[in-house]
Amino acid sequence: MVSEKDRMFLGHAVALAEEGMLNGQGGPFGCVIVKDGQVVGTGFNRVTSTNDPTAHAEVVAIRDACARLGTFQLAGCTVYTSCEPCPMCLGAIYWGRPERVYCAASRTDAAEAGFDDAFIYEEIALPVEKRRIPFVFYHEHRFLEPFRKWHHQTRRRNY
Helix, strand or coil, X not given: CCCHHHHHHHHHHHHHHHHHHHCCCCCXXXXXXXXXXXXXXXXXXXXXXXCCCCCCXXXXXXXXXHHHXXXXXXXXXXXXXXXXXXHHHHHHHHHHCCCEEEECCCHHXXXXXXXXXXXXXXXXXXXXXXXXXXXXXXXXXXXXXXXXXXXXXXXXXXX
């Protein structure tokens, strides 16, 4: 169910998408993160203006919210995004662990506008050796040392 407040925050995300696009920042994507009825993070796509392929609206908003909240997780937060997140943003959202995500448009809508990430979903499903970009794994015992040290570290902060 979508409440009037949810519609308002989705509208804010869509307005950010337009703002960023019209200001030449990047593609037509915006995101708002809300906690306890208050906006704690915002972002719009900045990929082309910053030459950063990770500067998607959701990633920018997550960084903003986490900085403001002083935490690396979005417990108690709701993400409002102008479009269904791409695989990278979906991963970032899951790592942030918000309560829910509202989307104003689907990935099909994005694809119709020229933003098609279907190939990434297809690549993820493939065995590593069949992906378009070669992934080369070379294991040496010493290369696993950081994981062993992490496992035995007593003052680590799990996430």
